[in-house]
Amino acid sequence: MKKWLDLLSTIWLGLSTHKLRSFLTILGIVIGVASVIILMSIGRGATAQILSNIQRMGSNLVTIMPGSFSFGGIRGGVSQTLTMEDAEAISQQVPDISAVAPSYSSNLQLVVGGKNTNSQVTGVTTEYMSVNNLKVASGTFFSGQDYERGAKVAVLGSSVVETLFGSTSPIGQQMRMGTIIVRVIGVLESKGGGFNSPDEAVFIPLTAMQQAVSQPRTAQGGRVVSSITLTVSDEKESPQVVEEITSLLRDRHRLGAGTDDDFRIMSMEELASALSQATGTMTLLLGAIAGISLLVGGIGVMNIMLVSVLERTREIGIRKALGARERDIWVQFLIEAALLTFAGGIIGAIIGWLVSYFVNSMGLMTTVVTPDIVILAVSVSVFIGLFFGFYPAWNASRLNPIEALRSE
């Protein structure tokens, strides 16, 4: 123990006599570690943000859509393979599902007074709202009773309202939808734009939809739906639920072994893991780029250590004359290099953390600094010190004491 304290004080003396040089030596490591931490924190921040967005949409959501059909090796368009009966079968036979919402969409002309627009109208069941995490901003969604009797009522997305009604309240207003007249009973909360945004949608009871357009039937007589969305009671069960739905649907659609699925299942859980994998790769890439600067810093350390050994040849000679073994000299210089880079790592970690913190608090970007990044960056910098200090230290230890003592 005492021996090590003596060694540390020896090294400290060596480093503190050349304060500026020691500082410049570790500057490369400081910058390297700081940039690793900053870039990794940005990458982690992006991952966290994407995951929280998905969480908001409902991470337990699973969507089933008809797949493209292929016949005799020829791929065709989107097929009409999913039916109401499929949805009912899933609801009854697959465990761990909290709600199933089949829907049928069609593009219809909407006319209010002099204004008209073409919009995707979706016929849905009452479960659709809760499954898709939708909320009404004003009015109500249609009730089970409305659904049962095929009431001609509609709930509109906020963009649609703006197009057709401007600033006047649409609640209670009549609207022409294709061949039928519907009454607006609710407006949805805006969820912001994007793919499949409900802001652009119009929802009516599926039973009413069947009056507006003729819902096609499959060869087996099933009522075709455009998609089935459902929620899994526990998102961890998602992969298993997807598997069970797949085998159930394949069975119902009489797909033999070797035939492709005629439907696609997408779970949010799967999407989330795919996205976080993608951002994880990006984070690693950013970290690797920053890691290169650490490597360059390491080469700087090696350079300075070689100079330092050369400059202290006489000191090494003296130490050897006083009884230092090769190992003693080697350990001294190796620990000196490792201490330098360790100090650089600590300073870099503090700077990196501060910068990430400010970037986050000023709202420029979401950054997440986790202890594992800091520990990783600091230990990598120590490793770099050991790696790049190895050769100079070995050089020092191999000096011939007689020649070393003679050097100026």
Added chain:
Amino acid sequence: MIRLESITKSYPMGKRELVVLKGITLNIEKGELVAIMGPSGSGKTTLLNLLGCLDKPTSGSYYLEDREVSRLNSGELARIRGQKIGFIFQTFNLLSRLTALSNVELGMTYAGGINRQRAIEALAKVGLSDRVNHRPIELSGGEQQRVAIARALVKDPALFLADEPTGQLDSRSGEEIISILTSLHAEQGITLVVVTHDANIAQFCQRIIHLKDGEIVAEESV
């Protein structure tokens, strides 16, 4: 205590060999004060390096305290240097960034560990109690050499080796150093081998060995 038997040392020089020592046989008793004199190129520094275990002989045997050390590996030689040998150099060889005290402590670093009290005592023995925290640059040449003596003294070595200890000093400082060495010999019975040109030193020794062209040409007892 020291026994050299037919020690030779040669260095490769191109295709030929440069023979520096040609069969040195020598005994030095414990507590002896021996001077090695000779013109430059006579091999006296090489002999001193061998005695100090900084180098190994090409052939022959070297017994230090009845232990054959001429065939040891570098790590074992370093251990012997640390524990048995106290060097005093012509150019002092102190570390300039360390204080006198730290320089003395450096002598103990590789010989069992630092003991501050003993380091202070060693500095007192060479009359530097009031210079403990001075750096070499703040000390005179004579004082620097006294620090170097304290650094050797502090680990109580079996053998002191001095290489022209007064070579860089004015005559007054040189005399001081000689008197410190002789009084250490008188009081503590140290064994000292000193390589020198300086007849002043030689006259205080009990035995003078004259070296020429790698051979002992004369030995006189004073």
